[in-house]
Amino acid sequence: MPSHVRTLVVLALAALLLGLFLRNVDVRSVLGEIARARPGWLLLSLSTMFANLAVRAWRWQYLLEPLGHPSFRMAFKATAVGFAASSILPARAGEVIRPYFLARQEGISATGAFATVILERLLDMLTVLALLAAYVFVFGRDMGAVNPVAFAAVKWAGVTAAVAALGALVVLFVVAGDPARLRRGLIRLEQVLPSTLAGLLARIAEKFAIGLGAVRRPSRLFVALALSLPLWLCIGLGIWAGARAFHLAVPFTGSFLLQALLVIGVAVPTPGAVGGFHEAYRVGVTVFFGAPNDAAIGSAIVVHAFSVVPALLLGLLFAAQAGLNVTGMRQLASQSDPGKAAQP
16 A cells, blocks of 8 residues: 555544544533643653553563563663654554664664564563453453443453464464474475575574564563563553543553553554544543543543653654654655565
8 A cells, every 4th residue: 555545544544533532522621621630640640651661671671582682771762762653653663663773773683573572462462351351250340230232342352352362372382483494494485486585585484483482482481471461550550540630430450441442442553543542541431430521531631642752752862862763763664675674
């Protein structure tokens, strides 16, 4: 799809979601809700974003060990740059830019680093689903009486996503099992492809499989999954504190449900998850926790700003220090030459 067409589609999606989010909104009432928000809870919600970046960088540094020994400092900078790129570019471009940025600074394989990003997303999904299950079947099991249809839909979606995530993890385990064998198998493609192209694909696939080193060792994978728990508990804390700032009756464990809904919302590839995040948050707190619509909208706006702005500012600062501007980020995101992807 041409870039200008993709941009128009993304903008249309963002406009549609923002339209849903702001329908029948009383602007004065929403501004009043924001003005009355409790500062202490807002400060707690804001502080969790910096903690999130640190824990993400720590976990990523651990997953990257089979490729080399990147420093925590560079992993933190690359993580912030990735968040910043996803905030200003469509299609979650930061997930591509982050491994390339780190590879440029640390001299490791960009393809292998990208494989760890995919593994991160699977670990995130499994953790979010585990917390969702804890809420649905333990902490919030009585919520089914409030809205049985919506609650049943959440259960069905959670089970389906869990099966898909576990299936994807199994596939990665098979791919990571023997990188050299994967390369030898792809080299056989030279029977139907030019030998140069077959060899190139084989080298890329081998580096990708090496990047999945954590999957090959169950103990390492378990530690990476364990590191995902404090990350998502911290994210949940930020969501809960943001709700409490607006006097919303959301228990801490209710954030487990909200963050699962937000994962769906941010999957819409708009810059900074604009629209998708807002509407998912509004629906979650109004449908499941009976929040007033204006307070829900005000809280969604503030929580989204706290989740985006700090990482955006830090990421732009770190990118500028490395000589990378927004145009450079866009060029990295659109880089699709497999020959370049195969380079460190």
